[in-house]
Each structure stands twice: as structure tokens, then as C-alpha cells.
Amino acid sequence: MDETKILLPEKELPEAWYNIIPRLPSPPAPPLNPQTKEPVKPEDLEPIFPKALIEQEMSPEPWIEIPSEVRDIYKLWRPTPLHRARNLEKALGTPARIYFKNESVSPPGSHKPNTAVAQAYYNKKAGIKRLATETGAGQWGSALSFACKLFGLECTVYMVKVSFEQKPFRKSLMHIWGAEVFPSPTNRTQAGRKILEENPDSTGSLGIAISEAVEDAATHEDTNYALGSVLNHVLLHQTVIGLETQKQLALIGEKPDILIGCVGGGSNFAGFAFPFIGDIIEGKLEAEVIAVEPTSCPTLTKGIYTYDFGDTAGLTPLLLMHTLGHSFEPPAIHAGGLRYHGDAPLVCQLVKDGFIKPRAYPQNPCFEAALLFAQTEGIIPAPETSHAIKAAVDEALKCKETGEEKVIVFGFSGHGHFDLAAYDAYLEGKLQDYEYPEEKIKEALKSLAHFPKFPTGI
């Protein structure tokens, strides 16, 4: 088999999403109502989510059919290619075979539209007219704008003000796809006005933007909220990535030895890895699964496994996850999509149970790997994606030492076309590495002291 790109015909586009929940060794812990500390009821979520998505959130079904309307939109760019990274292998002199699943070919340039399209569809079907969401660097906001435009929904994006001002081009994307974009904090919501009263010069945060978007959705009958990661239904929609990858590897008769993805909120990683992890749980596959995060935001490698808020402001249900504490403020590293204090509960549970090995890298070695990738395979990786590449390179170099011909497969979550300023900074030697200090974690965790302890007892 000497193809460079393994393509799937459109008829091989998965017809159902892969639900990991019924395949887990133990059932996932429910999200809790922060007042009552009781499990959240489906009806608690109805002011901001359509029923179909609430059902998916805790569905026991192993497969959930992808509506044909969603598949039709997926076909604008899916199935995505699986590439054999021959030039990278040659440059490393490794006997390993390296493959990457290329999600950068979607119009917004990342994996994000896999769920954005599904969420827009179910909201449209439920009679919703508008979706509100938050965005940091803009990957998610642009993906949701794209999806809303295709289904004729309006879209309101609360974009963290510092990004709104410093990253003008993802805002341009959202405008091209017809969304309205506001620098958060705004005067449009109580949450925003409160922040601005206290600090008129606030440059915003993802936590504030979430609060604004949720409030907008909760206070408008025709408007719902959409989230780009963390929740189970979001991870579910992303599993088309891993399902396609499995078919592509089968086509060329390869079995993966090492699977790698980068982790922020966890949706890219889960979408790529869950179908494989399910096979591992069921004893059908032996492989190492590596989740890569930045040392500046080492949730899985240094966080504590406990209940915490999903947002900074403390408005969301409590989620059982690895967390650095919801008051955690990540330093301004460029891999914006990996700066989240927690992680998807399903990913965290699999880390706790030993099915996923987390690993953290500082950003300079990641950019070094990204540059090698761009100079051999051509495509310029997003800073988030560079973390997965760094791990793939390290594993390939280990194979060079041992002589093992391992099959390494990683998720290429997005391109870096709107992150070139970060590359400029790297090439000019201006990027700083950052290790998150232990004492800061201890301090942040104090804010969690009154939350229910998980049975494993931390």
C-alpha cells in the first residue's frame, strides 16, 4: 500500500455517532445542581438546550443515528483524508509509520463544525431561531457561525474582548458567515453590565463570555445556547473522526499501536480516540492512547479529580473532572483552544481508569515539531494541533532507538492559517515556556473545598 492519502468515498461517511457511555466499565457520574447538589434533571437544561441534545447527553444507546440533513452538510468536506506522513518519517529517520487524520479541511479549518452542524440542526428542528455562544480565540465561534448560516439560524457570539481586538480575522470569518459578534463583557446582559460596572476596562474572559451567552439564551424564548466542547453530546458528534479513521486504517490493513490527540476541553481528542478506546475496553484492540496538553494548563497531568464548575463564574452544573479549579487563570499561551481549567468528564473518567495516558509539553518544543511538520508535510498546524505532533514525533524517535515499526496515528485537529502571529513570535524567539506552579493549583483548589467529594476520595 503506497498511497499518501487514504480517502473514503462519501458512502462510507458514518451513519451513526459512536456513544462511549454504554461501553464504559462504570457509568459516568452525573452533573450536579450547584444549589441542591442533586443530579441535574433533563428539564433543568431545557431553557438552553433542545430535547434531542439533552437526550444524547445521557443516552444509553451505543449508536446514535446521524440525521441525513447533518450528513449532507458533512459531505461538504467529509470524509476527511487520512495521510501517511512519509516525508516526516524520512526527516526523523524512524521505522515507525506515522498517519494523521486531517480535520483541517473543513471550511472553518478544524474539527469544530462536526458538532456545530449537529447542534444547529437539532435546534432548528426544535423551532429555535437563534443560537448564542461564547468564543475565545474564535475557532468555535466561527464553526457555529458557519453551521447556523447553513441551517438559516441567527448566531450571536460573545467573543472575549482581548481576542476580539487581537485576533481580528476569526471575527471576519464569523461576519462572512453572517453572525453578530460582540466583544465580551457587553452591555447586552446583566452579567456583562455587572463586570463593566466593577471594571469598565475589563478585557473579558471565557468564563464571562459563557455567562453572557447562557443568560442571552435563558432570557430569550427563541434562543438557545451552544457549547463547543466538554459535554457528552459534543464529544459524541465528534466521533465521526475516529470512526472514519478506523475504516481508513482497515482499508490499508494497518492496526494502530499508538493513538494521539491534543486536549483542551476534550472534544477533538474524544472524537478521534473514543471509537478506538471502546475497542480497547472490549478487548478488540491493544494500543496506547495519549492525550496531550500544555504544561501551562496541565489539567489532566496535574489537576485534581473532583466536582467543579464548568465555567469561571460558577453558573453551570458541577461536573466530575480533572480540574485546576474554576478560578484558574491560564497564562496567555498561543494554543488558545487548550486553555481550559477542566476537561470533558468522559475523558477524565477514562484517564482515571487508565485507558488514556495524559502528557504535557511546553509550547516551544511543540512549535518546533509544528515547523518540522510544515516543512515536510506542507500543512501548517494550529498551535493546539502542534501538541499532538510533538508527541507523535517523540514516539517516532523512540521507535528509531528501539527499531520498532510501530503504527502511530494522530488527530490533526486544525490548520494554523489564523495563528501565524504565533509562528512569527516562535521564529523570532519570543515565545516563553511556562510550567504551571504547584502552589497555584493548591490555592485554586481551595475554592472547591465545599463541593461533594468523589467516592475515590481526594
Next chain:
Amino acid sequence: MDETKILLPEKELPEAWYNIIPRLPSPPAPPLNPQTKEPVKPEDLEPIFPKALIEQEMSPEPWIEIPSEVRDIYKLWRPTPLHRARNLEKALGTPARIYFKNESVSPPGSHKPNTAVAQAYYNKKAGIKRLATETGAGQWGSALSFACKLFGLECTVYMVKVSFEQKPFRKSLMHIWGAEVFPSPTNRTQAGRKILEENPDSTGSLGIAISEAVEDAATHEDTNYALGSVLNHVLLHQTVIGLETQKQLALIGEKPDILIGCVGGGSNFAGFAFPFIGDIIEGKLEAEVIAVEPTSCPTLTKGIYTYDFGDTAGLTPLLLMHTLGHSFEPPAIHAGGLRYHGDAPLVCQLVKDGFIKPRAYPQNPCFEAALLFAQTEGIIPAPETSHAIKAAVDEALKCKETGEEKVIVFGFSGHGHFDLAAYDAYLEGKLQDYEYPEEKIKEALKSLAHFPKFPTGI
């Protein structure tokens, strides 16, 4: 057949480029030495081009084999998909079937690497260590940087100073792919120093940058020059686009009625259209072929068919083409790649002989069409590409009136990820349309008075 994307397996990647020269009704007019007015001899070109490319420039062979090393690099992104633009069709309510050949999936984001990779290969094989080139907006410079990096060649790019300062991100791409980039005019060449002596604040021009790159190549033994359009060998390398498109249309049993491409120097248009035009010449196909240019630089629609310099400074051989005069200074519209005073001689000959119908549009209606495209098909077009989309939309709307189910196929030459400032300007209503005034053409043509007249007598 209900696929959205028509894919070709890698084994269907063309094994030879399509040479239109031996299929033309009359042989092309040779380039002339500007001093002697005699046809340029191959050896005149050897200081700046490798022999293999000089041979291709006037080859009588109908097919020219693509070296396996070049095909291997092409496979990083080729064959490119042919998309059926169903969502656009629906939005227009047209009975026409619209297809587009998507060259935006290459790592540099356009068709340019099809020739950049070939040129880097032949120069590498000839023992050359470095390529010098010019770039305006940066599409060509980034494609050549990418190609040089893959073949281990150094690359020096003279980038028009105003673009160097205003379009920082295509410069970032070139740096990522390891090129050195200088704002032209520079102090590195006699040509540059002369300009700077006369005007230290010069913001440069493509003409000046060409002069610098050619001088750099001519004065360094180990260095050659590379050009991104206009010349026959450049157009030849681009024919993989049209050859693949033919195979893809055959796969789904479609015959094109209308073929559309945008034209700057002509390489994108020629690469897409020449294999079809050859079939038209040979009586195997009946189709309308439309070349679209901006009204601000209406070379094919308003220029004169005569001998002229390829560059502004008057250093290159004289080429027989439609020209606005080499002293033509195009207004600063955003479709930078379409701002060239002349056009590829092969394209011009086919316009003169009636095989290609040229058409010009102002930029606002082109951006309007591009926005509709982005909001239906998802992908954000380059401003150059928007000209082809506008023509496709107009033809599809004609079909709506007549009820004809025509098959419209256009070349989608590149994405607009590095042109979002132009979209911002469009959305803010700040873009101006521009009709090139007739009296300016008359004036510019005075500079051509002493050139040999073409037999058709203008």
C-alpha cells in the same frame, strides 16, 4: 449520481502534463529579444532557467511526462476534489448543475504549487542551490517557498514593499517554509539601489521586484529565477487541474457546457481550461470557455494584441499578448493576483482565435458572489477566485431564465484565508469599483509604438 465531492484515487493522478502548443490551429509567435527583435534563443535563457524548463517552453510534444518525484509531492494534496455546488444551486434556484475544481486544498492554499514544485524539481536536478523570485500579494512567493523547502533548495523572495508591510501573513508563510523575504526595492541589487537612490521612500512594484529577482539569479552561478505565471512551461504544469477535472466529470457522466476561470497572468485559467480547449479544437467537445478578469485591469477585454515587455522595467523578452502597456499601473484593488498588464501569450492567442471569451467584472459584485458562495458551500474564496464565481452565478441565473440544465464547471483557484481584510472592507461598504479608462490605455500604448507589429495589424 448524488455525490457532493467527486474524488479521484491517487493512481489517477495524471502521469503527463498536457501541452496545448502542438494542438493550436497556428503555431505561437516566439518571444523576441528586445534589442535585436529576433526570436529569443534557448541559450539566451540559460543564465536564469534550467534547460529542462527552456525545452518545455517551446516543446512540440503533446504530452510531457511528470517526474515521479514531482508526482510524489503532488500527492500531499492531489488529486484535488471536484465539488458539486448543490447548496449554491439551491440558493440560486437554477436548473443548472454547478461544479468547481477545488485547488484551495494545497498547503499554500492555491493552484500555484502545481508549477512551483515542478520548477523546484528541475532546478534541483540541474544542480541549482537557490531560487530567486518576486511576489506581490504573496501567493506565488509562498508556493515557491513551500516547493523549495521540500526539495532542499534555498529560496529568496523579493516582495513588493507595500505588500510586505500590509500583508504580513503571507510573509509568515514564507518564513515557516524557510525562505528569506526582502521588501523590494532592496539594497541587494543594482536595480533596487537605483530605485532607492531616486526615491528612498519607494513602496515598490511587481516590475521592480521582477528586475531584482532576475538580477539576483543572473549574477549568481548557483541561483536561478522562477516565475509564477505567463510563460508556457508554467501553464503546462498547471494542466494537471484540467486533466483531473476531465476524469472526474467522466466518472459521473457529465459533459461541460460552460467552463470558467479567472485570469491574472493566465496560469490558473490555462491549467483548468487548456485540456478542454484542446478537445474543442479537435472537435471532441462543444463548450463555451469564459476567462474572467477585473474591470480595473481589463487586459483581455480592453487591451491591444501586440508585442510588449513582460515586466514594467522592460528587461524581459517581448511577448505577443493582449496588453494595457507595460507602463500600466493597476489601481490597488484587492484581487492582487489579477493585476498584470499583460496575459500569458498562449491564453491571448486563444482569445484572438475565438476559443476563449473574455469577460470583466468590478470587484463589488465579485465579493457579493463570493459571500453567497461562502454562505452556501462553506469555503471562503480568494478575491481572485471570486471573479470566476461571479461568472458562474451569472451563467446559472441565465439558465434559471431559460430553463436550461447546463453543466457549469469553474476553477476554484484558492481560498481567501489571508485576504480577510478585503472581506471586512467589502462588508463595511468600503470597497470601490473601478473601470479602467480608455484614455489611459491609449496613453499606455504609446510606449509600445516602436515594437514590432503583429501581422494581424493593430
